[in-house]
Amino acid sequence: MSEQRVRAGRTATIFAAMAALAIAAYQFLPDEMWWRTAWQVGVGWAGVAALLIGAHRLPRPERLPWWLFAAGVFSNSTGIAVADIAEAWYGLVDMPTPADPFFLGLYPTCAAALAILIRRRDARSDWAALVDAATITTGFGLLAWVYVIAPVNLGDSMDRLAHATQVAYPIGDLLLIPMTTRLLRAGGSRGAPFWWITGSLTAFLLGDSAWVVLDDMGDTGEALLEVPRFTTGLESVFLVGFVLFGVACLHQGAREMTAPADARPAGLGKGLLALLAGASLIAPAVLAAQTATGEVADGWSIAACSAVLFLLVVTRMALLIRHVERQADRVRELARSDELTGLPNRRAWNDELPRALERARRNSEPVAVAILDLDHFKRYNDTYGHPAGDQLLKAASAAWHAALRDVDVIARFGGEEFVVLLPAAGAGDARRAMTRALAATPLGQTFSDGPAVWDGVEDLRRVARTGRRGALRGEGGRS
Template sequence: MRLFSVVAVLAITGYLMLPENVWVRTVWQVTTGYAATAAILLGAHRLPRADRLPWWCFAAGVFLNTTGIPVSVVGEIYFGFLDLPTPADPFFLGLYPACALGLGVLVWRRDRRRDWTALVDAATITTGFGLLAWVYVIEPQDLGDRMNRWAHATQVAYPIGDLLLIGMMTRLLRSGGSRGPSLWLITGALAAFLIGDTAWVVLGNLGEFGVMLENARWFRRPLESVFLIGFLLFGVAALHADARQVAAAAETPPARLGRGLLALLAGASLIAPALLAVQLHHGTVVNGWALVFGSTTLFLLVVVRMAMLVRETERQARQVRDLARSDELTGLPNRRAWNDELPRALERARRDRTPVAVAFLDLDHFKVFNDTHGHPAGDRLLKAAAAAWHSALREVDLIARYGGEEFVVLLPGAGAAEARQILARALESTPLGQTFSAGVALWDGSETSDELLKRSDAALYVAKANGRSRVELASDNWTMQQAG
């Protein structure tokens, strides 16, 4: 890759200094393009077979575009092919579908899920630049007679190809996965082609001044080298070690709406009013219906994008709320969620005049278990115990992690006898041969949630003092030994 990079720099530098001989320039261009094709194929050969297809597509595009150079020169010098379409145009145009196919394969392999947000972003940018292409390139062409229609079709095929590459390139950059050097080299190669095509379109619209610039060596030679840079960047991208990661399935999420992307979307959305302002400044609106269609499409795309952004924000807000109320280790409700739910449960019990019980659970000898087996084993015990106890409870019951190895249980509608049965099942289900001590308090109908918790906590300490592996009922000091 380093050797080819040095050769690429020398190739571009040498081309700028070549004499004004059409055959020397043609041979240099063709040699550079075919060398880039060979570099792409060599880089692809070093990759796993499943990852070679997009690089083969890029190689095909560079090969076809390079082949169009000698075909164009020979056709112009020996056969007088000056007007579009020429035999070289199919080769030049072959670059677009080949590269678009390669980009499509990369997008599909990097991001298998349907990312509608990225698709809307790509559509917005493509629509904005498409409106520019329509106003300044496509619509101004005179359809004329039958031959001119072929010329018109050929002329508009180039900006359409550029729009295709813009859309696919935007979608690729919005995908997940690696964003290493190879990806940016591919982006630079495509950008070089787009810059070169745009420059030729601008020259064509400048009339005699454009012809003068086209014939000026100091201008034409750097402009021609832009396409050579595109060829060579593809070769460097294929030979780079990071090429192995370009087609890898995404492990990182897609790029978010950063400042650069936001600026690009804003610029694309403002193209339609900017074009209208220019035409109003010149005193007449030439492309009224195109501007109406483009403005409407861009407006709808912006609305869709805003709706997606709002939904994503709401989803993230819900996720944050859920995380704030869930224990990270066990997945149970945490102390914050418990403190919110207990007063509501007591209020329902007051309204419906039904009993409610609260229990404090504490794993017995958990510190000894941790010291013996290690903290990872302790975490696994907490997760397993939480899952087992949750399964032993009723659907209406709530268990939450209060802190450390302490858990709290809310038993709506449960009196003393039913609370005993429920906690007995939970005690028997404790995994890894472990046990817990528990204190249960029945709500008296008037005390606060804090007072109720204090009574159940006091009963828990009684259970520990009486030998653990048991449940103490705060109201009557009832004890229950572990079954067996």
């Protein structure tokens, strides 16, 4: 491990410890607004500083997503000070306040940062991931509509700008939910910075959801907000979100966040499956809750959401079935292919030989088979090593395949032994094919060959069962 990576790891650990102490100390601050305001803003700006310092250590092309995270955290944490100043000095508490643009600035900047990370980590289209994100967003979108957006009454004292501001918060959360889901479904490194970012986004979503629930609880929610320790704990959730971004950026694995994916992640883990199941059950749960109260006020919304979720689930099932079918085809292909040369293996040869002989019998055509055995292969292996021997087998098989006709089939029978099927070929055709193969053999190597032509009499089942030249008539030789 390089000295720079060690310093980065030490810096991230120190920052995380100091941030944890600051958040813990916040629980015991005096019940004075300016103390709490300064502390929250200070923690938020510390997260911004950590993001900027960590981004500065990265190569320039990798800095943009971290700068965007820093902009979002700075905007949101600064909004705390703006809100308190607007309330204390100017009595501005009704929406929209001067602080709302600062609070809302978190959502588009973080969404843009996530989009860049996802694009750089996994540029390939992943329809399954998109369907998963759409399913989760649709389910939680119904909650936002029923309990936040729809209850906004355009006929009350709030003007349209105030309505737009109130609705913008759940829309911002709905923007982050699919982006976070898509990040979790994307390929790429899943080291500590990945989970710190995920934890930070989760903290913001949980904090916003808690505020929505408290607002819907009416007087009970207001009473809970009057409890100092309860409010302090809720505000600490956002403080955790501020600092986790910084910890992720300072971590030594931050540069791996934008590295391209080497392989696809697993299709459906237990956590993702549980989240999808929960999102799909939101619509019936909302319907049951409204039915219990004796009034279904959002029947059309619930019906529309249920229809969309049903179609998304069906689409996801179709994609999963297609994926399984492709995997099964791949497994069958691998089972019939030689891993080293890519040629058909003995199993594929034993399947193809009886079919070729049957076609030859029906069409009254000759069919020839040849066995190729590289000369002195063991000595070559012992002299140059097994990797060189593998390269010889690959090069020879590719050269022989190119020298044969398109209708001919060459398979690796085992070790340095290969078999060739020559449809509609007589003894002369087989000999000429072997001559072309010998001329194409790389590295000045030679092979022993055994071409033969089927006599049209031997039992096909025996030929298929043995796969030996005993069912063929011809003479072998050395080329």
